[in-house]
């Protein structure tokens with residue numbers, strides 16, 4: 213039995229959740245609040261003091277990308293070809309600057325200041341924008357349309373799809389979904405992944421008002 217421990221939001225756990233669900237393994241989605249997080253941290257249950265973690269019969273695995281590689285194998289989403297596998301890994305590691313681009317804004321108490329800083333991140337010379345431009349280039353250049361140029365959808369696609377589009381759900385004040393309208397390549401990529409039969413079926417019960425609306429087909433059309 214595998215148990216994923218994270219906050220209820222998609223955040224750094226969503227790609228792992230999708231892979232676990234596609235793997236057909238028995239697993240539990242253990243969602244925690246801040247108090248439980250603190251207790252787990254103080255109790256030494258978090259190897260690096262952070263979540264997500266995956267509790268397995270052999271012990272606890274931390275670091276979202278390591279967990280994604282582990283569960284991605286169970287789901288058949290890690291390419292067998294060593295070069296393609298390395299390219300998927302490269303893509304996952306290469307996405308870290310985007311994942312980190314908002315980190316400095318989380319602990320800002322003033323909402324106005326938080327919004328200002330986040331608008332800057334996705335402003336003309338912000339680091340969020342730099343990453344979106346780079347990612348737009350990557351998906352446009354890919355001969356197969358999959359993020360890392362793999363023959364089939366891979367863990368890199370789960371990471372990009374959830375990590376990128378999850379930022380625009382409205383969960384992060386100051387980040388507007390209309391930002392994505394500037395990136396036709398990313399919108400086309402969203403269409404490819406969101407309509408992939410396994411992904412579409414995974415999100416089949418999500419409603420337009422749910423936090424996960426950005427993973428539904430057509431989510432960014434007309435933004």
Ligand SMILES: N[C@@H](CCC(=O)N[C@@H](CS)C(=O)NCC(=O)O)C(=O)O
Nearest residue numbers: 223224261262263264274275276277
């Ligand atoms: N490199 C880590 C980063 C994990 C991370 O930043 N986790 C955040 C939640 S998204 C956390 O545990 N924050 C609580 C804290 O730092 O006290 C990973 O990818 O798993």
